[in-house]
Amino acid sequence: MKIAVLPGDGIGTEIVAEAVKVLKVLDLPFEMEEAKVGGAAYEAHGHPLPESTLALAKSADAILFGAVGDWKYDTLDRPLRPEQAILGLRKHLGLFANFRPALCYEQLTHASSLKPELVAGLDILIIRELTGDIYFGQPRGRRTAVDGHFPGAEEAFDTMRYSRPEIERIAHVAFQAARKRNKKVTSVDKANVLETFQFWKDVVTEVHKDYPDVELEHMYVDNAAMQLVRAPKKFDVVVTGNMFGDILSDEAAMLTGSIGMLPSASLNAENRGLYEPSHGSAPDIAGKGIANPLATILSAAMMLRFSLQQPEAADRIESAVRAVLAAGYRTVDIWSEGTQKVSTREMGDAVVAAIAGKTITTITKS
Ligand SMILES: NC(=O)c1ccc[n+]([C@@H]2O[C@H](COP(=O)([O-])OP(=O)(O)OC[C@H]3O[C@@H](n4cnc5c(N)ncnc54)[C@H](O)[C@@H]3O)[C@@H](O)[C@H]2O)c1
Ligand SMILES: CC(C)[C@H](C(=O)O)[C@@H](O)C(=O)O
Numbered sequence: 195m196k197i198a199v200l201p202g203d204g205i206g207t208e209i210v211a212e213a214v215k216v217l218k219v220l221d222l223p224f225e226m227e228e229a230k231v232g233g234a235a236y237e238a239h240g241h242p243l244p245e246s247t248l249a250l251a252k253s254a255d256a257i258l259f260g261a262v263g264d265w266k267y268d269t270l271d272r273p274l275r276p277e278q279a280i281l282g283l284r285k286h287l288g289l290f291a292n293f294r295p296a297l298c299y300e301q302l303t304h305a306s307s308l309k310p311e312l313v314a315g316l317d318i319l320i321i322r323e324l325t326g327d328i329y330f331g332q333p334r335g336r337r338t339a340v341d342g343h344f345p346g347a348e349e350a351f352d353t354m355r356y357s358r359p360e361i362e363r364i365a366h367v368a369f370q371a372a373r374k375r376n377k378k379v380t381s382v383d384k385a386n387v388l389e390t391f392q393f394w395k396d397v398v399t400e401v402h403k404d405y406p407d408v409e410l411e412h413m414y415v416d417n418a419a420m421q422l423v424r425a426p427k428k429f430d431v432v433v434t435g436n437m438f439g440d441i442l443s444d445e446a447a448m449l450t451g452s453i454g455m456l457p458s459a460s461l462n463a464e465n466r467g468l469y470e471p472s473h474g475s476a477p478d479i480a481g482k483g484i485a486n487p488l489a490t491i492l493s494a495a496m497m498l499r500f501s502l503q504q505p506e507a508a509d510r511i512e513s514a515v516r517a518v519l520a521a522g523y524r525t526v527d528i529w530s531e532g533t534q535k536v537s538t539r540e541m542g543d544a545v546v547a548a549i550a551g552k553t554i555t556t557i558t559k560s
């Protein structure tokens with residue numbers, strides 16, 4: 195079994211180093227091979243997703259990914275920008291189903307920007323379609339407008355589109371996931387305005403006929419954004435398109451206490467997957483050693499469960515994360531009065547120690 199390790203840019207290298215440390219202490223029979231991706235690969239090879247990195251990703255049983263991007267690449271031609279690496283991996287590997295579980299750990303109810311009672315016990319699953327929508331629709335580009343409000347003006351355009359099979363397969367994923375949870379799916383759309391999302395709503399409704407035991411509700415994306423901060427615990431599984439899912443999952447991250455707590459799994463039809471935190475390369479804190487590595491460590495746990503058939507090892511990681519939080523360890527993004535501020539590396543070390551069965555010093559004030 196082989197894991198491709200792609201740390202990427204910014205805090206990507208710092209947080210992936212901690213997840214790798216955690217995987218190593220589990221002493222499982224797989225090898226890890228690292229490659230450059232994003233801005234780091236552009237610097238070394240002139241391309242954000244070099245052939246060699248793509249080949250490694252394709253040959254591996256699973257991919258552990260950090261994050262890509264930095265402001266300094268924002269003026270490059272689009273195909274050379276770091277973000278094209280993650281988009282390219284998703285597309286080349288057919289990773290259409292993105293699972294972003296938003297779980298509020300008991301110890302972090304006070305780290306959320308919402309009132310504790312709104313997020314205590316929160317456990318929702320956002321399922322984001324990941325290879326379609328306006329992200330990948332063609333045509334796109336710049337041109338001179340021939341109509342619209344300003345004919346003759348320079349304009350830019352993208353294409354939002356979804357085909358029936360693309361919607362059907364993500365709807366099946368959502369209903370099947372809901373069957374293993376609280377049997378409720380909220381399909382988020384903008385059917386009141388966009389034809390793409392009227393079609394989305396129609397197809398999801400048709401697929402639902404195969405799952406009479408699962409409740410389906412439809413919700414417009416603007417309302418969903420509001421309901422997520424009004425009463426987040428009313429959701430179970432949320433299924434939506436690529437762009438709405440991107441935005442709503444960052445919003446949901448704050449329900450868990452921090453964007454640094456939200457892991458993700460991106461799977462293809464064969465259950466092969468790429469595992470990464472939902473956040474980005476955080477150039478504002480990169481190199482400071484303060485990033486929260488838990489979203490990446492929890493993504494590694496998802497990798498063990500979904501792609502590497504090691505559910506017990508995944509459980510061990512998740513229990514260790516609970517143990518270090520219970521013991522009061524906090525990176526700065528989740529710190530609150532009475533807990534101990536630790537660095538990225540100290541947080542990783544604490545998870546490793548908890549897995550190894552060493553006693554974690556409790557540093558929470560009583
Ligand atoms: N999948 C990916 O690789 C991915 C995802 C999102 C953004 N990006 C890229 O990352 C770059 C920065 O984008 P952004 O600033 O909009 O989003 P971001 O997610 O990188 O950061 C947003 C904010 O959250 C904080 N943050 C993020 N992760 C954190 C962590 N683990 N611990 C503590 N704080 C954390 C950052 O410091 C920042 O203030 C851009 O180039 C963007 O394109 C990449
Ligand atoms: C970096 C970017 C392409 C990416 C996305 O929009 O999908 C990111 O925001 C994410 O959520 O993984």
Ligand SMILES: [Mg+2]
Binds near residue numbers: 440441444472
């Ligand atoms: Mg995003």
